[in-house]
Structure formats: structure tokens, C-alpha cells
Amino acid sequence: MSQIMWHQLNKEELLETLNSSETSGLSLETVNERLAEHGWNELAETKKLSPLTLFLNQFKDFMVIVLMGATLISGLLGEYLDAITILAILVINAVLGFIQEFRAERSLLALKELSAPTAKVLRDGKQHTVTAKELVIGDIVLIESGDRVPADIRFLEANNCYVEESALTGESIPVSKHQSVLHEQELPLGDQRNIGFMGTLVTRGTAKGVVIRTGMATEMGNIANLIQATEEMQTPLQHRLEQLGKILIAVAIALTIMVIVAGIMHGQPAYGMFLAGVSLAVAAIPEGLPAIVTVALALGVQRMIKRKAIVRKLPSVETLGCASVICSDKTGTLTQNKMTVTTMWLSDRTLNVTGEGYEPVGKVLENSREIDIRHDNSIKRLLQISALCNNAKLEKQETVHRKGKVMVGQDEWVLNGDPTEGALAVLATKLGSPAKLLEAQYRRIKEFPFDSERKLMSVVLEHQGGQLIGVKGAPDVLLEQCSHILWQGKVLSMTPALKAKCQSANEKMAQSALRVLAVAYRDLSVSERCDLPAEAERNLIFVGLTGMIDPPRAEVKDAIATCRAAGIKTVMITGDHQLTAEAIAASLGIIPRGGETMSGKQLDQLSDDELDNRVENVYVYARVSPEHKLRIVRSLQRKGHVVAMTGDGVNDAPAIKAADIGIAMGINGTDVSKEASALILSDDNFSTIVAAIEEGRGIYENIRKFIRYLLASNVGEILVMFLAMMAGLPLPLVPIQILWVNLVTDGLPAMALGVDQAENDLMKHKPRKAKENIFARRLGWKIISRGVSIGVCTLAAFWLTLLEGDLVKAQTVAFATLVMAQLIHVFDCRSSRSIFHRNMLQNKYLVLAVVSSLVLMLGVMYIEPLQPIFNTVAIGLREWCLVLVAAALPTVFFGIGSVMSGGKSKSKKKWSSATNAA
Numbered sequence: 001m002s003q004i005m006w007h008q009l010n011k012e013e014l015l016e017t018l019n020s021s022e023t024s025g026l027s028l029e030t031v032n033e034r035l036a037e038h039g040w041n042e043l044a045e046t047k048k049l050s051p052l053t054l055f056l057n058q059f060k061d062f063m064v065i066v067l068m069g070a071t072l073i074s075g076l077l078g079e080y081l082d083a084i085t086i087l088a089i090l091v092i093n094a095v096l097g098f099i100q101e102f103r104a105e106r107s108l109l110a111l112k113e114l115s116a117p118t119a120k121v122l123r124d125g126k127q128h129t130v131t132a133k134e135l136v137i138g139d140i141v142l143i144e145s146g147d148r149v150p151a152d153i154r155f156l157e158a159n160n161c162y163v164e165e166s167a168l169t170g171e172s173i174p175v176s177k178h179q180s181v182l183h184e185q186e187l188p189l190g191d192q193r194n195i196g197f198m199g200t201l202v203t204r205g206t207a208k209g210v211v212i213r214t215g216m217a218t219e220m221g222n223i224a225n226l227i228q229a230t231e232e233m234q235t236p237l238q239h240r241l242e243q244l245g246k247i248l249i250a251v252a253i254a255l256t257i258m259v260i261v262a263g264i265m266h267g268q269p270a271y272g273m274f275l276a277g278v279s280l281a282v283a284a285i286p287e288g289l290p291a292i293v294t295v296a297l298a299l300g301v302q303r304m305i306k307r308k309a310i311v312r313k314l315p316s317v318e319t320l321g322c323a324s325v326i327c328s329d330k331t332g333t334l335t336q337n338k339m340t341v342t343t344m345w346l347s348d349r350t351l352n353v354t355g356e357g358y359e360p361v362g363k364v365l366e367n368s369r370e371i372d373i374r375h376d377n378s379i380k381r382l383l384q385i386s387a388l389c390n391n392a393k394l395e396k397q398e399t400v401h402r403k404g405k406v407m408v409g410q411d412e413w414v415l416n417g418d419p420t421e422g423a424l425a426v427l428a429t430k431l432g433s434p435a436k437l438l439e440a441q442y443r444r445i446k447e448f449p450f451d452s453e454r455k456l457m458s459v460v461l462e463h464q465g466g467q468l469i470g471v472k473g474a475p476d477v478l479l480e481q482c483s484h485i486l487w488q489g490k491v492l493s494m495t496p497a498l499k500a501k502c503q504s505a506n507e508k509m510a511q512s513a514l515r516v517l518a519v520a521y522r523d524l525s526v527s528e529r530c531d532l533p534a535e536a537e538r539n540l541i542f543v544g545l546t547g548m549i550d551p552p553r554a555e556v557k558d559a560i561a562t563c564r565a566a567g568i569k570t571v572m573i574t575g576d577h578q579l580t581a582e583a584i585a586a587s588l589g590i591i592p593r594g595g596e597t598m599s600g601k602q603l604d605q606l607s608d609d610e611l612d613n614r615v616e617n618v619y620v621y622a623r624v625s626p627e628h629k630l631r632i633v634r635s636l637q638r639k640g641h642v643v644a645m646t647g648d649g650v651n652d653a654p655a656i657k658a659a660d661i662g663i664a665m666g667i668n669g670t671d672v673s674k675e676a677s678a679l680i681l682s683d684d685n686f687s688t689i690v691a692a693i694e695e696g697r698g699i700y701e702n703i704r705k706f707i708r709y710l711l712a713s714n715v716g717e718i719l720v721m722f723l724a725m726m727a728g729l730p731l732p733l734v735p736i737q738i739l740w741v742n743l744v745t746d747g748l749p750a751m752a753l754g755v756d757q758a759e760n761d762l763m764k765h766k767p768r769k770a771k772e773n774i775f776a777r778r779l780g781w782k783i784i785s786r787g788v789s790i791g792v793c794t795l796a797a798f799w800l801t802l803l804e805g806d807l808v809k810a811q812t813v814a815f816a817t818l819v820m821a822q823l824i825h826v827f828d829c830r831s832s833r834s835i836f837h838r839n840m841l842q843n844k845y846l847v848l849a850v851v852s853s854l855v856l857m858l859g860v861m862y863i864e865p866l867q868p869i870f871n872t873v874a875i876g877l878r879e880w881c882l883v884l885v886a887a888a889l890p891t892v893f894f895g896i897g898s899v900m901s902g903g904k905s906k907s908k909k910k911w912s913s914a915t916n917a918a
């Protein structure tokens, strides 16, 4: 098929060649056949790391290689048992590391799938949304501004449609597309105006097209290998940890060398010292840290997905925890986006409409009495334009519900399209003027699609008597274009008095939280040119207003209160009317006493400096256009805020990109906004942002928990050996014991900390500063103090037992003390205050991890055949008392210390209550 000159075919030839139908699309059967034949509509991926490579990578670590070399030598020297055990431990270590990294990799991959682009397609006569991957040749697709063209398509219909093709042609100015036949033989891509190319961006308008090429056969597929850029997935924290890791390695190696030298000087055999030293280095270097961080991030991301937040860029998980302002759209994010028209205003009459949801059943009331509207021409005109200047489709669909144990089919009205337009479609159908009926007399010949800059939409309709323009949109904008008004059935000139009436009716409706749309029209002489919205939308005849409710989402009010307690400010940014916005903001508790609201017009009059001075006290921005959002983000950032910003349209992308955390809408968002975003809300819901922030904070704290645990453990491990060598004592731990301690303490317990529950005050303190050091808030002190005391206590237990003269017994005691001390200390790490502030059994994984580590430790102490391998003896009650006291001392001592000095007041100082900050 690739030889076909698609741009030269007319519609009939096109659909015949592709065996498709413009009105009903392909059948699902055909789709499956074609999928089987041509494969998925996707570009080939670059290669991934194979699991085997990932596993072998675990052994690439320098110290591990040294240790394996050393083991090999000891094997050659006849120490088979030692060599085999060390190797076994290294393999287990590698398996753990592999599992961690493999999981991390997998979850990152899953993330990509989740944010895969979708496409609207006509199949079996119905409109479906599918992932773009599922498209086949012949599919009829619908695209609108903000979409990426999902495959190579030939246009069948294009309304004011502009596409930006710079990825293919280098030309960054969008080109207009049309559906007419092009006759030239060879045409460069940029001139194929009736073809849309996969991956290019629709910047304006709407269109319908038929898929002519998919996957690697597309023009984008031709150059796919050139554009597969790898995205930076490392977070700032991971980056800093990598650096920290290098320092730690250097320190560990330096200390190890000192241990070895001191040991040899005090008469230890050189080879044994070398093996002990290298084992110590392997144990003390937190090589698992990056992997655990990735796992903690990835698992956190999974939890976020369960809470409907899809993270597209891993670094934003960290940034989320620092967010200090959330700028949110109103419609659909703070509100339900389920619109219902409740009020109409025309010719100075206010009419109420009954009925709920999308079911088109309801009555018209005036002063609470039902009225007959059948002969009212003004109302008919209002309904007519509302129905025809409208792209929403109201359909009856059978949906299956569960009632107890049986599944019941039920007819339900569903809406395909924009809810604002849906509400108008419902209104028209309710009151006897459904679009289906009207379309027989009025044929749409042109559309100027709605955009959020113009805040209007209009259509040109052809009927028996001629042509007609119907317009709907924001009343304040539309009124400016009306020279006449339909008043009690007659067309009058618009006077200032009449205009004032319209305005005050609009304001009155807006004040009661209604979203208000105005409707206007005019006749069009056939000779009149109207190619641009500005040419069509002028000299109009005003008809009336419709007001629709859009109830706030139930859970949002609490979410906003949570934010306030967490020191995060919520700002509403909306294209809607100021009074509507204020009414809704008030009901959600967004505006505190003294808080301001600002309109887009007012914003335009402020310089950047003036805006900076006021920005922190503005809680609602109304009647703004997308480009205002960028100014707001920048201004807040200049004030030192970490800004989360939502958006859904094409024009929102710059603001989303500029924000510290750009947030797109999963349901109503455009492809462009999603691509620009760091986070996608799969339910478009504001409270999901708050949930994500909470997870973000929790993940960061968990990372701090296990960094604290791992580093304190390592300080303890190194110190025991170091002090013993300095003091001229024998080795407190033999190499295998060191490796074993490392394995049982660093592995599972550290991972379990990574999925620990958050502390209760997580959302009760201010966000942390973006530049905060990982060791801030006394973490460094905690690592050193706990590490040193674990080392000292272990050494004391060793020395006390050694006084009896049995080295193996003393080494067993040291081994048990070190393991026990770490297993107790791990619980301390769960709290920023002390071990006594949290329920020890809350984290089931941790309890399980600690119990298995205990069993592993007891195993090598009490299973007789293992004793010679691990250099242990069975110790008795007296030794156990010593072990437990020495192991508990570091944690209990600091725990009591923190309780005595009032751990609460300390934490309060650090986290000064944030309530007054918001």
C-alpha cells in the first residue's frame, strides 16, 4: 500500500481502498484482522537491559571483585569452606540487589505504559477511546486541538485545523490542514496539507481522518531511530546520594586500610587481616543504597498509582514533598464537571429548569409555576443555537450494573463530549428541541471551535432561507459583539440600558455559583466573507443566558483543609466568571479572611514587580487565559515557592512545564498537556494532588529512615573493628560474620523501612525546603551518635566476654550484639523523635524482616554443622543478658534522652506548626 499517493485520492476512492466507512468506521473484527497483519501502531523501542546483564552487573562493584579475588586465593590455600560460604553470601547479596533493581526497572516501564497516548476512534458506528497503539489502517479517528496525531492519517474533514509538524519538517509554525484532493505527483511532507503525520501536534481546531499508515510505516517511523532520546530519570536525591556514595566508599576504604594496618602491627596474621578488611569494606560500603532508593521511589510511585496519581518523571516524587502552592483549575478538578442547566434568562424573565443529570426530562418553571414554552420564539431560538452550536452527543446506552448477585442491564443517558455543551444538549432535548431534530433543517457548513482565549464558539448553518451564524460563549465577551437583542420576540437595537440588564442578570447568576453562557446569532448574506472567527462573531443578536451548576467534588473541601494544615496554599485559576469562581471558592474554603481575588484583566495591568508584591495574597484568579498561568507560576517561584500547577489545554503546556510540578488531567487533558506534565491525575481530581503530595513527603521521609539506618549500622560495624585493632584486641568478628551481619541487617530490614507507614504529623508541618540537605533536621547527628554507641557497646560486650579467655565465644557475643543492636535500632529509625513514639508492630514487613533476620542469626549460632563455618558457639543465658543489654543500650539511651528533653517540643521547634503559615 505504500506506493499509493494518498493525497491524490478523493474521499470515495480513499474509503474504498481502505475498505472503511466514514460514518461507522471499521468493525471490531476487521480491526483484529488488521492488527494481526500489521502489528501495533507503535515505534520500535530501543533495547533494554536483559535480566542477565542486570544480574551480572551486581558483581561489577570494585570491592566485591576484590573480595572474590581474595576468596579465590583462600580457596587455593585450602580454605574451601570459607571460600564457598563467602561466595554463597555474595551470590545472595547479588540476588537481593538484582531483585531490587529489577523491580525498579519494571515499575519504571509500567509507568511509561500508563501515560501512553490515546486516540478517539469510530468503530462499529460508535466512538471509542483506545490507546493509540491499537489503531489500524482504515480506522476513522477524531482529533482536536491539543492531540498528537496518533498515526498517519488522510483528512476527511478539517475545521479550522492547524498542525505543528516541526518534528518532521523543522517548520515550527503550525500549518492549516484541509480535506481536499491535491493533484501534484510528488509533494514534500510540508506541502501534504490533507495528510496528518503521526506524532505531530494539533494546535487548533478539530478534524476527522482515516488512518493510512501505522507504526514503523509512518513518516515518523522513518526517522524513529533519530529521535529516541533517553529521558533523565535520576532524581536530584539519587544524584546527591551517588556523590555521597563515592565519599563513603573513600572513607570506608581508608578506615579499612587503617584497620588492616593496625591489626598487622598488633601481630594479627597479614592474610587474615586482609580478608577481614576487605569483608569489612564490602559490608560498610552502602552499595545497596541507590537500589533501595530506586525501589522506595518506585514502590511509592505504585502506591500513588493506586491513589490515581501517575508520576511521569521520577524526580517529581521528591519535588512533590516540597510543594508549597497548588494552583488548580476549577472546572473538573475542584468541581465535578457534571453540568446541569438550572436557569435561563431572556427578555428579563428568569426561568428555572428542573431535572438532574443527563436524563433529558424536566420542566420549565417561572416563579415556581410550570409554563408552556412551545410558542415562545425567543426560547426556541435559545434552544436551537444551544443545540446546534454544540459538539456533545447525548446517547442512550445500555450499561450493566451489579444488583446484589445479578447483573442488570439498564438504559442510561451518557454524554460524549464537553460537559458544558452536554448540559446545553440535555437542556435542548428536555425542552423539545433535540439536535437530531434540528439537524434535518440546519446543516452545519463551518465551525469555529471553542478556545479558551476567545471564550466563544460559533457555527455557520445553512437552511432553506439562507445562512445563519450561531454563537455561544462567555457572556461578558459575547455581549461586546452584540449590536441587537431579541427582546420579547422582537429584534431591538442593543441600548446601554438593555446591556446593563443582561450584565446584571449574568452577575446575579454567577454569584450563585452558576457557570453562565450566553447565546447569540445573526443571519448571514451568502456573499459575506467569514473565514476568521472575528469576521463571524460580530454584529450579533443577543438571545439569552443559560446558567448551569457544577457541584464541587465532595472530597475537595477536606483536601484543601489538609493542605492548609500542611502549610500548602491552594489557589484557584479559572476561565470562568469572577463571581462564579468566588462563590465556589468560598464554599470550598479556599479564600481565608483577607484573601484576594483577581481577574485576568487586573492581572494584565500589573507589572511583574507589582504582581510579586500581591501574588501571595491572591487565592482566586478568574477569567484568565492560559498565558496568565505562566506569569502566576513565575511570580510565585520568584517568591520562593515550589509550585504545583494543573492544566488541560494545549495552551496550558508552557505553564505546566514551568511549574515545579506540572500536573495534567488524565480524563480531560490534551496529549500536549500530558507530555509537559510531571504528574497525571487519572481521575482529574484535586484531592489526588494532595494524596500525591502526602505520598511524596512519606517517600522522602522513608528514604531518610533507611539512609539513617544503613549508615548508622555501617558506622557501628567499622568502629567495632577499628577500635579493637587500635586497642590491640583480637578481631571481634571474622570475615564471614561481617558479611553475614551485612546480609541479614542491610537487606530485608532496610527494604522494609522503605515501605514504612508515615508518621502521624506528616501533613501537619510545613513543606521541607527544596534545597534541604538529606542529613538536615539532626539526621547526621543521629547517624553518628547511634553508630558510635552501637560500635562501643558491641566492643564492650566483646571485651567483657574475652576476659574469660574464650575468643570464639567472645566473637559470637560480638556478632550477636551487633546484629541485635541493629535490629533494635531499625525501629528507632521509624520515628523522627524516638522509638517510644511509634507502635513497633505497625509495619508488618519490618516485623517480618526482623524476625527472619533473627532466625538467620540464631541459625548460624545454634545449628551445629554451621558453627565451624561461622565461627560461633552456642552461648548461654548469662551471655544473652550481656548481649541484650549492650544491644538495647544505644537505642534506649537516646530514646529516654529524647523523651526527657521533651521530644515533642524539639520536633515542634523544627517543624513549627504550619497552621498560621497558610
Ligand SMILES: Nc1ncnc2c1ncn2[C@@H]1O[C@H](COP(=O)(O)OP(=O)(O)OP(=O)(O)O)[C@@H](O)[C@H]1O
Pocket: 328, 329, 330, 331, 332, 418, 420, 421, 450, 451, 452, 455, 456, 457, 472, 473, 474, 475, 515, 516, 517, 573, 574, 575, 576, 577
Ligand atoms: N464549549 C464552550 N463553548 C462556548 N463557550 C464556552 C465553552 N466552554 C466554556 N465556555 C465559556 O468560556 C469560559 C471559560 O472556559 P474555560 O474552559 O476556559 O475555563 P473553565 O473550564 O471555566 O475553567 P478552568 O480553567 O477551571 O477549567 C466559560 O466560563 C464559559 O463562559
Ligand SMILES: [Ca+2]
Pocket: 283, 284, 285, 713, 714, 717, 742, 746
Ligand atoms: Ca552494612
